[in-house]
Amino acid sequence: DADVTQTPRNRITKTGKRIMLECSQTKGHDRMYWYRQDPGLGLQLIYYSFDVKDINKGEISDGYSVSRQAQAKFSLSLESAIPNQTALYFCATSDSLGGVGGTDTQYFGPGTRLTVL
Amino acid sequence: GQSLEQPSEVTAVEGAIVQINCTYQTSGFYGLSWYQQHDGGAPTFLSYNALDGLEETGRFSSFLSRSDSYGYLLLQELQMKDSASYFCAVRSGGSYIPTFGRGTSLIVHP
Numbered sequence: 001d002a003d004v005t006q007t008p009r010n011r012i013t014k015t016g017k018r019i020m021l022e023c024s025q026t027k028g029h030d031r032m033y034w035y036r037q038d039p040g041l042g043l044q045l046i047y048y049s050f051d052v053k054d055i056n057k058g059e060i061s062d063g064y065s066v067s068r069q070a071q072a073k074f075s076l077s078l079e080s081a082i083p084n085q086t087a088l089y090f091c092a093t094s095d096s097l098g099g100v101g102g103t104d105t106q107y108f109g110p111g112t113r114l115t116v117l
Numbered sequence: 118g119q120s121l122e123q124p125s126e127v128t129a130v131e132g133a134i135v136q137i138n139c140t141y142q143t144s145g146f147y148g149l150s151w152y153q154q155h156d157g158g159a160p161t162f163l164s165y166n167a168l169d170g171l172e173e174t175g176r177f178s179s180f181l182s183r184s185d186s187y188g189y190l191l192l193q194e195l196q197m198k199d200s201a202s203y204f205c206a207v208r209s210g211g212s213y214i215p216t217f218g219r220g221t222s223l224i225v226h227p
Contacts, residue, residue, distance in 0.1 A: 033214075040125070042204060042219040043160070058214075090159060103150065103167075104208060106215065108159035 003027045004109035006091050012115045019078040021112050023091030032074040033092040033106065034058075034066060043090065049074055081116040088113050119143040121218035123205055128224045129195055137190045137221045139205035147208040149181050149188045150215060154202045163190070163203075192223070200225045 004025045013019055023032065034046040045058030047066040055066060063085060065077045078085055091109040121141045129135040139149065148167035152160040166172055166181035166188060178191040192199055202222050206215035 040219060043217040045214060045216075048214060103148065103162075103165040104215065105150070105162045105165070106152070106160070106206075108161070110159050111157075 004091060004093055004107055006089075006109040006112050008112060009110065010113045012117065013081055014117050015082055017081050017116075019081050019114065021076045021089055021091075021114070023074045023076070023109055025072050025091075025093045025107075025109075027093055027095075027107060028071075029093040029095045029107070030071065031094045031104075032068065033094075034064075034074070034076045035090045035092060035108075036060060037088040037090060037111075046076065046089075078114075078116075081114075083116045086114060086116045119207060119209060119216045121205055121207060121216065123203075123218045123221045125219070126222045126224065128226065130226050131195055131197060133195050134191065134193050135195060135223065137192075137203050137205075137223065139188050139190075139218055141186050141188075141205070141207050141218075143186075143207050143209040143216075145209045146183065146186075149179075150206045150208070151179055151190045152204045152206065152217075154204065154220070156201070160204060195225050197225050197227065199223060 007022045030051050033048040035043040044060045046064050049055050049068045052068050067075050089112045092106040094104045123139045150165045151163040154160040164179040171180045176193045181188040202220040204217050204220045206217045208215050
């Protein structure tokens with residue numbers, strides 16, 4: 001079984017619709033992240049959470065919101081989808097053992113391909 | 118802020134050696150990571166360098182020079198399956214959050 005799962009895997013929606021992308025993990029990690037990937041732009045951080053009560057904005061949080069329902073679940077919402085939010089979205093986790101000197105390895109889910117028409 | 122530079126594309130032939138460079142500008146540098154991503158797939162962790170020098174893992178090696186703000190990923194005995202995008206990422210500035218480069222598309226020809 002996959003350690004980090006994302007649903008849905010593909011979604012086509014219309015401008016103005018509210019969309020929720022869900023992420024679940026069985027790795028037991030405290031830290032969870034949402035990234036957006038556009039061709040040629042690498043991975044851009046949207047939001048991250050270090051535990052259930054900790055939510056932080058990333059570099060491109062405008063137009064997005066998140067909810068950390070439990071240690072294992074972190075969902076991303078687009079309140080009113082627009083076409084330039086068409087992208088590949090990845091959820092990731094990392095453990096808290098890395099500390100300052102650790103690797104903080106990111107473990108990615110399979111991604112959700114979102115198309116906003 | 119932080120910035121990373123890596124080539125957008127590199128091509129090589131099967132069996133060859135290829136080096137993918139990454140230069141970075143950041144404050145409070147902790148370490149440099151490399152990730153591999155096949156087309157349509159999830160990025161997967163390859164290596165991490167916190168100290169100067171070369172780290173070897175099978176056919177892949179990663180190098181870091183903190184004084185030059187520079188690192189590279191070296192892939193030896195290239196195989197067709199190595200065709201993928203490779204991202205460098207830095208951890209710095211008191212944050213545990215990595216900042217990713219834009220990625221290098223490696224194309225391996227027969």
